[in-house]
Amino acid sequence: MTGIDYQNHRAQLLNDMEVGDLAVIPAGDLVTRNNDVHYRFRQDSDFRHLTGFCEPGSLAVLAKEESGKDRFLLFVPPKDPAREIWDGPRAGVEGALAQFGADEAFELSAIDEQLPKLLENRQRVLYPLGAPIGERIERWRLQLGARVRMGIQAPGHYLDLRGILHEHRLRKNEGEMQVMRRAAQISAEAHRKAMVEGRPGSSENHLEGVIESYFRSEGAERIAYGSIVATGANGCVLHYINNNSRIEDGDMLLIDAGAEVEGYAADITTTWPANGRFGEAQRRIYEAVLDVQQDLVRRVRAGSSFQALNNEAVRQLTAAMQGLGLLDEKASVDDLIESEAYKTYYMHSIGHWLGRDVHDVGSYGPQRNRTFEPGMVLTIEPGIYIPPGDETAPPSLRGLAVRIEDDVLVTEDAPENLTADLPRTAEDIEAFMAQARA
Ligand code: GLY
Ligand code: MN
Ligand code: MN
Numbered sequence: 525m526t527g528i529d530y531q532n533h534r535a536q537l538l539n540d541m542e543v544g545d546l547a548v549i550p551a552g553d554l555v556t557r558n559n560d561v562h563y564r565f566r567q568d569s570d571f572r573h574l575t576g577f578c579e580p581g582s583l584a585v586l587a588k589e590e591s592g593k594d595r596f597l598l599f600v601p602p603k604d605p606a607r608e609i610w611d612g613p614r615a616g617v618e619g620a621l622a623q624f625g626a627d628e629a630f631e632l633s634a635i636d637e638q639l640p641k642l643l644e645n646r647q648r649v650l651y652p653l654g655a656p657i658g659e660r661i662e663r664w665r666l667q668l669g670a671r672v673r674m675g676i677q678a679p680g681h682y683l684d685l686r687g688i689l690h691e692h693r694l695r696k697n698e699g700e701m702q703v704m705r706r707a708a709q710i711s712a713e714a715h716r717k718a719m720v721e722g723r724p725g726s727s728e729n730h731l732e733g734v735i736e737s738y739f740r741s742e743g744a745e746r747i748a749y750g751s752i753v754a755t756g757a758n759g760c761v762l763h764y765i766n767n768n769s770r771i772e773d774g775d776m777l778l779i780d781a782g783a784e785v786e787g788y789a790a791d792i793t794t795t796w797p798a799n800g801r802f803g804e805a806q807r808r809i810y811e812a813v814l815d816v817q818q819d820l821v822r823r824v825r826a827g828s829s830f831q832a833l834n835n836e837a838v839r840q841l842t843a844a845m846q847g848l849g850l851l852d853e854k855a856s857v858d859d860l861i862e863s864e865a866y867k868t869y870y871m872h873s874i875g876h877w878l879g880r881d882v883h884d885v886g887s888y889g890p891q892r893n894r895t896f897e898p899g900m901v902l903t904i905e906p907g908i909y910i911p912p913g914d915e916t917a918p919p920s921l922r923g924l925a926v927r928i929e930d931d932v933l934v935t936e937d938a939p940e941n942l943t944a945d946l947p948r949t950a951e952d953i954e955a956f957m958a959q960a961r962a
Contacts, residue, residue, distance in 0.1 A: 527699035527702045527703060528703060529697070530576040530625070532697065536692045537574065537586060538588055544647050545587075546649050546650070548651040549575075549584040550652070551579070552580055553580050554580045565580050569885075570685070570686070572880070573692075573787075573880060574586075577600070577620070579600060579614060581632060582600050583598075584598055585598075595628065596626050596627050597627065597628045597630070598629045599632050600614070600615060600616065600617060600620045600631065601632055602616060602617075617631060636660075639660070640668055643665065643679055645677045646677075648679060650683045651682070653683075665678045686885065690886050691886060693886065694877060694884070695898075696933070701901075701933060703785055703786045703788045704785075704933070707744070707748070707782070707784065707785035707788050708931050708943045709942075710738070710743075710744055711739070712792060714734070714736075716946065716960075717738055719953070719957055720957070722798055723798060723799070724773035725770070726798075727770050728755055728758070731753045732753045735779070739783040742783075745785065746783075748789030748882045749789070749882045751767065751779070751781035752764050752778070752793075753779050754767075754925070755771045755772070756923060757924075758778075759909065759925025759926075760909045760911050760912065762872060762909070772798070774797075774798075776797050777796055777797075777798055778794075779793065779794050782882065789878060789881065789882040789884075792929055793929035795925070795926045797957075807950050809908055809924050812844035812848060812908065813844070813907060813908055816844060816906045817905075817906050817930070820904045821904050823836065824896065824934055824939040825938075825939065826895070826897055826936065829892065830873065830874060830888060831892045831893040833874045841908065842860045845860075849917075850908075850918070851865050870906065870908055872905075872907070873892075874906060875904050877902055878901045878902055878903055879901060899934065900933075901933050902932055903930065903932070904929065904930050904932055905928065906927070907927030909925045928948070929943075
């Protein structure tokens with residue numbers, strides 16, 4: 525059973541609403557893939573956060589009432605035995621009440637009748653501004669406006685629900701942390717399995733299968749994002765998606781893959797030699813990135829920020845690039861930072877919030893200077909990528925790509941690395957592969 529406390533998530537939102545407010549939260553819809561085939565349904569992250577309800581097309585409403593008795597309403601697809609033979613069971617109105625904690629539940633067909641009543645005489649409505657539900661809210665508002673002479677008021681203020689809700693999603697509670705630990709653990713084990721199987725002569729597609737089949741066999745719902753399984757210079761393509769090359773002797777693999785468990789993502793990158801031994805140049809670049817990555821993981825503390833960490837990453841990576849012969853060793857680090865010379869080889873940022881969405885919601889603050897607080901989870905993922913055609917780079921480094929990515933929970937004290945269960949030093953990787961492949 526889930527450790528996710530949806531009732532608590534609703535209480536958090538209601539706590540930030542004013543008496544009289546109404547929040548309208550639409551579910552996701554099925555999306556056509558081709559002809560009459562749909563993509564496998566994934567519930568909208570906000571809707572799931574507040575309801576745990578995973579049927580498409582639904583609608584949730586939270587009403588903060590003067591009486592102090594707040595209301596949670598669910599509008600759900602109706603029970604339909606003929607349809608359920610094809611698509612599987614639906615909770616229906618009864619299930620919405622009994623299993624999902626709704627105070628009131630209705631079939632979807634009741635929305636246009638119930639929502640105008642719910643909107644009557646309210647001051648403020650919270651909903652995801654810009655979402656298609658806005659058109660329906662506008663229609664209901666006009667219906668109410670036509671009854672103004674009868675003393676009925678339509679709401680005058682429309683606020684973006686996300687601004688409030690995403691602050692809650694950013695800070696994980698204990699139940700969410702447990703699920704994220706599980707997602708991280710399954711994902712780390714999948715990377716270890718790939719390290720065992722990723723020999724020269726194997727393929728990116730085989731490793732993609734190894735990883736994603738392990739996710740599913742452990743109960744993960746799906747991949748948290750498209751897996752990147754890149755051998756050799758394919759690792760220089762930051763969002764590589766083809767995953768269909770043969771693995772050659774002497775290649776390094778760069779794999780960025782994470783599972784989604786109960787709606788929460790993990791996001792891990794590992795880099796390792798296919799033949800089990802780092803070449804000399806590979807080892808130098810790997811260790812340079814690892815030194816930076818491990819130092820930055822230790823710096824994930826309350827009060828720090830992405831801005832501070834990225835500045836530190838740029839400083840350390842620039843110095844490392846000088847040591848590797850990628851940037852002018854005689855130039856000052858400050859000058860190289862000023863001219864953004866490092867961007868040839870490190871062109872993304874140090875990380876992002878992680879949660880229900882792999883690039884999770886929540887404000888980053890101006891220039892990403894928002895300070896970290898306990899309960900926030902983020903990635904630390906420095907890398908160095910040397911394009912194969914870069915004639916200014918030492919020949920032995922051309923086409924090498926290293927990224928190392930962990931998921932880190934901010935605590936009151938030392939950071940908790942959720943993905944620590946991986947061999948990370950070059951020695952540990954070689955020893956793990958030698959032993960696991962023996
Ligand atoms: N896997 C996407 C990222 O690392 O941001
Ligand atoms: Mn990431
Ligand atoms: Mn990643």
